[in-house]
Amino acid sequence: MAKRIEAVGVTAYYGAFKAIDGISMVIEPKSVTALIGPSGCGKSTFLRSINRMHEVLPGARVEGKLTIDSQDIYARDVDVTAVRRTIGMVFQRPNPFPTMSIYDNVVAGLRLGGVRRKSLLDDACEKALRAANLWNEVHTRLNRPGAGLSGGQQQRLCIARAIAVEPQVVLMDEPCSALDPISTLAIEDLISELKNQYTIIIVTHNMQQAARVSDRTAFFSIDKTGDPGRLIEYAETAKIFTNPSVKKTEDYITGRFG
Amino acid sequence: MTSMTTIPTSSSAPLTNALRSRRLPVWALVAIGVAAAVLAVLLFKVAGLMDGGWVLTLVGAVLIFLIGLSVISSVVEGRRAARNRVATSLIYSAFVLALVPLVSVVITLLNKGRTRLDGTFFNNSMRNITAFDSGGGAYHAIVGTLEQAGIATLITVPLGVAGAIYIVEYGRGRLANTIRFFVDVMTGIPSIVAGLFILAFWVLIVSPHLSSTHQPFNSGFAAALALFVLMLPTVTRSTEEMLRLVPASLREGSFALGIAKWKTIMRIVIPTALPGIVTGIMLAVARAAGETAPVLLVAGGTPNRNFNPFEGNQESLSVYIYDQAAAATKYGPPRAWTAALTLVALVLLLTVVAKLLSRRTKLNQK
Numbered sequence: 001m002a003k004r005i006e007a008v009g010v011t012a013y014y015g016a017f018k019a020i021d022g023i024s025m026v027i028e029p030k031s032v033t034a035l036i037g038p039s040g041c042g043k044s045t046f047l048r049s050i051n052r053m054h055e056v057l058p059g060a061r062v063e064g065k066l067t068i069d070s071q072d073i074y075a076r077d078v079d080v081t082a083v084r085r086t087i088g089m090v091f092q093r094p095n096p097f098p099t100m101s102i103y104d105n106v107v108a109g110l111r112l113g114g115v116r117r118k119s120l121l122d123d124a125c126e127k128a129l130r131a132a133n134l135w136n137e138v139h140t141r142l143n144r145p146g147a148g149l150s151g152g153q154q155q156r157l158c159i160a161r162a163i164a165v166e167p168q169v170v171l172m173d174e175p176c177s178a179l180d181p182i183s184t185l186a187i188e189d190l191i192s193e194l195k196n197q198y199t200i201i202i203v204t205h206n207m208q209q210a211a212r213v214s215d216r217t218a219f220f221s222i223d224k225t226g227d228p229g230r231l232i233e234y235a236e237t238a239k240i241f242t243n244p245s246v247k248k249t250e251d252y253i254t255g256r257f258g
Numbered sequence: 259m260t261s262m263t264t265i266p267t268s269s270s271a272p273l274t275n276a277l278r279s280r281r282l283p284v285w286a287l288v289a290i291g292v293a294a295a296v297l298a299v300l301l302f303k304v305a306g307l308m309d310g311g312w313v314l315t316l317v318g319a320v321l322i323f324l325i326g327l328s329v330i331s332s333v334v335e336g337r338r339a340a341r342n343r344v345a346t347s348l349i350y351s352a353f354v355l356a357l358v359p360l361v362s363v364v365i366t367l368l369n370k371g372r373t374r375l376d377g378t379f380f381n382n383s384m385r386n387i388t389a390f391d392s393g394g395g396a397y398h399a400i401v402g403t404l405e406q407a408g409i410a411t412l413i414t415v416p417l418g419v420a421g422a423i424y425i426v427e428y429g430r431g432r433l434a435n436t437i438r439f440f441v442d443v444m445t446g447i448p449s450i451v452a453g454l455f456i457l458a459f460w461v462l463i464v465s466p467h468l469s470s471t472h473q474p475f476n477s478g479f480a481a482a483l484a485l486f487v488l489m490l491p492t493v494t495r496s497t498e499e500m501l502r503l504v505p506a507s508l509r510e511g512s513f514a515l516g517i518a519k520w521k522t523i524m525r526i527v528i529p530t531a532l533p534g535i536v537t538g539i540m541l542a543v544a545r546a547a548g549e550t551a552p553v554l555l556v557a558g559g560t561p562n563r564n565f566n567p568f569e570g571n572q573e574s575l576s577v578y579i580y581d582q583a584a585a586a587t588k589y590g591p592p593r594a595w596t597a598a599l600t601l602v603a604l605v606l607l608l609t610v611v612a613k614l615l616s617r618r619t620k621l622n623q624k
Contacts (some may be wrong), residue, residue: 056513058430085516095507099529109515112525158511165515 003199004029005050005070010064011228012045012054019045021228022064025218032191032200034210034237037220038252039120042229043203047171050201051087052080068169071078085113088167092174094154096146096161103142105157109165110181124164132160133190152183159190163198170194172202176209188213207253211241219249280334282343290330294323371599373592381473383573384561389585396597398563399578403601405567406478406557406574407547415539418493419528425494426501427523438498443451444491453552456484461556476558478567481574484552489542490494496538500531536616544605550576575601 005027009067012020012079020042027033048054049062052073065072073083096105104111106128107121126140136147146157150191155175156201162170174192176184191200191213204210210217214216218234233240234248298319301307324347332340382395391446421441425434425475460480466472504527512522528535553559560572575597582594 051514053514056510081516081518083515083516089510089514091507091511091514093507095505095506095511097511097526097530099526099532106524108512109517112512112515112521137476140389161511161515 003200005169005201006065006067007046007050007063008067010046010048010049010062010066012042012062013060014057014233015059018228020049021100021230023220023231025231025234026218027199027201029199030195030197031215032044032195032202032213034217035201035203035212036205036207036210036217036252037229037232038222039205040225040229041069041220042171043220047173047201047203048089049173050169051084051089052223053084075193085109085165086167087169087171088165089171090155090159090162090164090173090175091251093178094151094158096149096154096157098145098147100146101143102138102146102149102157105146108161113165124156128160128164131163131194132156133186133193134160150183150187152179154182155179155183155187155188159187159194164195167198169199169201172200174203174205177205184209207241209224213238219244219246219252221252271364278389279336279339282334286330287327290326291323294326295319303349323347332496334350343451359364364431367595367602370392370592370595370597374596375599379593379596381561384578385563387561389582389590390589392589394589395401396573396575396578396593396594396600398560399573399597400604401563401565402478402557402567402572402577402598403547403575403604405565406481406572407543408547409479409482409567410489411539411543413482413486414489414493414542418539418542419489419535420496421490421494422497422501423523423528425498427519427527441491441498442492444487445495446489447491450551450555451490452484452487453555455487456480456552475569476556476571477569478557478564478572478574481557481572482567484550485546488552490547490548492542492545493539496541497531497535500534500538501527504530504532533616534612536612540609542613543608547601547605548576550580552572553577554580556569575604 005028010020010023011018012144018166021091023046035047036108045054050066050073052062054060054062061072068083068086068239072078097108100108103125106125107115109122110124115124126135127141129225130136137153138144139155146154149157155178158203159170159175176187179187188209191202194200195215202210202214214237216235217237217240219232219240220229221232233246235245239245240249241253244253250256298315302311302315302318324344327347328340328344332341335343339375347358378393379397381397382393383398384394384396387394410578421437425438425441428434429437457480460483462478464475465474465477465480469475498595508526508530509522512526513519517526552579553574557574557577558575559573560571561573563568579594579601582590582597585591
C-alpha cells in the first residue's frame with residue numbers, strides 16, 4: 001500500500017529562479033515525515049515536485065530524480081494524472097469544490113476518474129469520511145454544500161477527498177495553518193491514524209506540530225533571500241529536536257533565527 | 259464616595275464622553291427636507307425664478323436640502339458628521355437619478371404598448387396591411403427575432419466559451435495575447451459594420467452558390483451570422499473574466515486528485531463560473547435581439563410570415579419597430595410600441611429563465 005519515495009539531487013526552478021537545489025532524501029513508507037524551515041526555503045516547492053504539481057505553474061520545471069518504489073515519477077512515458085492519483089495532496093487552505101455537495105466532493109476524484117457505480121461511490125464516500133473522522137458530523141447532510149462546513153471540517157473534507165481515491169502517499173502543505181487549535185488537534189490525530197496506511201509528508205511552520213506528529217524531520221534552509229533552498233539536516237524527529245548535528249538546525253529550532 | 263470617582267474635568271466645559279456626540283434627530287432631517295421643498299416651490303413656482311418648471315424645482319429642492327443639511331449638521335454634529343450626511347444624501351440622489359430613465363422607459367412602454375396588446379397582434383403578420391389599416395401584428399417578427407437570436411446564440415456560445423477557455427486555461431505567450439487583443443477590438447465593431455461584412459461575405463459571395471438560380475438572397479440566417487459577429491466578443495470577454503475569477507486552488511485541488519485538465523475545466527471550473535458566464539451570454543443575447551441595422555441589411559424585413567431562416571427575407575421585432583414607428587399614421591406607432599414592449603418582455607423572460615437554470619439548484623435546496 002504505502003510506498004517509499006526517493007529523491008536524488010532534486011532541483012526546481014520558477015522560470016530562471018532556482019527555488020531548491022540538490023535535495024536528496026529517502027522517505028520511508030507508513031511514516032510521517034515533516035519538512036520544516038523558514039519561509040521561502042523551498043519546503044512547499046519540494047513537496048509539490050513530489051506529485052508533479054510544481055509544473056502546473058507556467059515556467060516551472062524540475063531537474064534531478066524522484067522515484068516512488070524505484071519508478072521514476074518524471075520519466076517521459078509517465079502519466080501525470082496517474083502520479084497524482086498515487087500521491088494525493090492536501091493544501092494549506094481548505095479548497096472544497098463550491099458547486100458540489102459534501103458527497104460529491106468526496107467522490108469527485110473517483111467519479112471524474114470514471115467510476116460510475118453508485119454503490120461503489122457510496123462505499124468509498126463513507127469509508128473516506130470515516131477515515132477523516134468526519135462521518136459522524138456530516139452523514140446526515142451529505143447533500144449539503146461542502147463549502148458550508150466550518151474551516152476545520154472543510155479541511156477534513158479535503159483530506160477525505162484526497163484519500164477517497166486511495167493514494168499511497170499523502171502530501172500535506174501546512175494543512176493546519178488556517179485552522180484553530182481544536183481543529184488542528186483533530187487533524188493531527190487524524191495524521192497519526194492515517195500513517196498506518198499511508199506515507200505522509202507534511203510541511204509545517206509549527207515546530208511543536210512537527211515534533212508531535214512526525215517520525216522523521218527534514219530541515220530546509222536558505223543562506224539569504226534569492227538563494228535556492230537546501231536540505232540542511234534530515235534525521236529522526238527526536239534527534240532533530242533534542243540533539244541536532246548541524247548548528248543551523250539547532251539555531252532554528254531554538255528560535256535563534258527564522 | 260472617594261476622590262477616585264470625581265475625576266476633575268477641564269474647567270467649565272460639561273463632562274462629555276469622547277466616544278459620544280450629538281446627533282440630529284430624524285424629525286430634524288424631515289423638517290429640513292420639508293423646508294427645502296417649500297422654499298424651492300416658493301422660489302421657482304411662486305416667484306417664478308428662471309421660469310421655474312417642475313424639474314428645476316425638484317433639483318432646487320435637493321440642492322437647498324443639501325446646503326441646509328450640511329450647515330445645520332456641521333453646527334450640531336460637527337464637520338465629519340456633516341460630510342457623512344452630505345455624501346450619503348448625494349449617493350441616494352444619484353441612485354434615484356439612475357432609476358429615473360429605467361422607470362420612465364418601463365412606464366412609457368407599458369402605457370403606450372398596452373393599446374395594441376391583443377390577440378390580433380400576436381397571431382397575425384402584416385401581410386396585406388398597410389400603414390392606413392388597423393389590425394395587423396408582429397407574429398412574423400417575434401418568430402424572426404427568436405430564430406435569428408436563437409441561431410446566433412447556438413453558434414456563439416460554444417465558440418465564445420471555447421475561445422475563453424483557450425485564452426485562460428491553455429493559451430500561453432504571443433498567440434493568446436493576440437487573440438485577446440483582437441477580441442477586444444471586435445467588441446468595438448459598430449453593428450452596421452458587422453451587417454456590411456455579412457452582406458459582402460455571406461449574401462453576395464456565398465449565398466449565390468446556395469441557390470438554384472445563382473442569385474444572392476437575404477435570409478434570417480445571414481442576420482444570425484451578423485449577430486454572431488456582434489455577440490462573440492462579448493461572450494468571450496465576459497466568460498474569460500469569469501474563468502479568471504475561479505480560484506487557482508480549485509484547479510490545483512482537482513489536479514491533485516489525478517483529474518485530467520479538460521475534465522477539471524468541464525466539471526470544476528465551468529460549473530463554478532457558470533452563473534457569471536450565463537449573465538454574460540444573456541447580455542449578448544439582449545444586445546443581439548435589439549439590433550436593427552444588420553438585420554435590415556441582410557434579412558431585409560418583410561410583412562409576411564417566413565419561418566424558414568435559411569431562405570428569403572425575414573422580419574425581426576427591431577426591424578418591425580423601425581418600420582412601424584416611421585409610419586406617420588394612427589395605426590403604425592401603437593404597433594411599434596407594443597412590439598417594443600414585447601421585445602423587452604422577451605429578453606427579460608429569457609434572462610430570468612437562464613438565471614434560474616444556471617442557479618446551483620441542487621445545492622440550494624435543503
